[in-house]
Amino acid sequence: MNWDDMKVFLAVARTESLTAAGKSLRVDPATVGRRVARLEEELGAVLFAKSPQGYAPTDAGQRLLSHAERAEQAMQGGADAVSGTPGELSGQIRVGAPDGCANYVLPQVCARIMDANPELEIQIVSLPRDFNLTKREADMAITVSAPTAGRLTVQRITDxxxxxxxxxxxxxxxxxxxxxxxxxxxxxxxxxxxxxxxxxxxxxxxxxxxxxxxxxxxxxxxxxxxxxxxxxxxxxxxxxxxxxxxxxxxxxxxxxRSFYLVRHADDRRLDRLNRFSAILTEGLRQEVALLEAAT
CATH class of the missing domain: 3.40.190.10 (Periplasmic binding protein-like II)
Incomplete structure (x- = not known):
């Protein structure tokens, strides 16, 4: 199987849309459709059921999804192992957060993390809603309540x-x-x-x-x-x-109230995200305490 085709498959499975998948991959939707069709032909299985609501993975697509996600993690882990300066974090990490935290706490914390890890690229997605980590809207999310469903790990950060x-x-x-x-x-x-x-x-x-x-x-x-x-x-x-x-x-x-750090359960295998989450949570604890003490 071609890994590029698998990346296309993952993008469609997570967005349930050729257009949205193409946007995330920076290719046109027609190319996404052709790549999916090529993968289906190679595997001899229909991977998506098309409806007015979008592209939903079939049973075969769901079975492939778990393997594709493990392959993605292995590829990312390999890239992390050989990139950047030893001991430093590198690559892109996207954090979702409610806008109070995203506007008044995260910027300072992430700036300090960047000072120590100049090869790192941090993205903060500030939206007044929950994040779907299964669809990889973010690598991790800060929430104000602990989710009880899904294959997630939840860590209380601070009050x-x-x-x-x-x-x-x-x-x-x-x-x-x-x-x-x-x-x-x-x-x-x-x-x-x-x-x-x-x-x-x-x-x-x-x-x-x-x-x-x-x-x-x-x-x-x-x-x-x-x-x-x-x-x-x-x-x-x-x-x-x-x-x-x-x-x-x-x-x-x-x-x-409390802040929680929520991650996809499978990401526990990724050392880079483990290290980043540890630095992030400690930074958030310190920053909230500092800001509240100032008032």
Missing amino acids: YHLTLGASEQYLAHAPAIERLSDLSAHRIVGYISDMIFDKELDYLAEFGIGRVHLASNSVSVQLNWIRGGAGIGVVHAFALPAAPGVVTVLPKHRLS
Whole structure:
């Protein structure tokens, strides 16, 4: 079997689309289709069932998928063993993360990792949703809850805290806030309720807040509204150093959440990813502690 054909097979199996597979491989969809047809002819088996929803692996395709993924890991492991400076990490690693972590914690941590490993290429994918590691949307993902399904390894990284926050500008002209019930007289910034992708992010009710006046699925948008004096919202304590002029409101009322590192179970065989994940988790612990101490 031609390894290039196997890479095409993996891309289609993960994206379930010739167009998306072609985009990831930087070839046109017609070429992807021809390569799949060639592989099917060589193996004497239909690997994908085409439907309006896309290309879903058949039973034969599913059986081939596990072998193809092991071959991919072996190829990557071989490349890692001979590339770069001994002792240093190299190659590309993609990390998925919720946008709070991706905007206010990961950049500093990854920059320090790059300082020690200049041949490494780190990509941060910041999206307000869960990542599908089975489809290789990322090499690893940081999440706010521990997944319970799939062939995944889950490691708790660290706790972090959330508090109510508002700008000094807003508070100077707003009704006084002495207890949670006083929040009903204020404009609230928060998530769009039907776009909350993880139950751990549905925290306004814990502050007794029902109605959200200014809503976004982005933590950064919410924080910018709060910085601009638009209202009161829940902010990450680790984001406060990046938001001068924003102060905590009712500081005794705060929530605790956790970050988890999630990886595909088969990736435990890859020394490069094991080493990177160890450095990343320790860096995240230190950075969250440093940023929260600053507030």
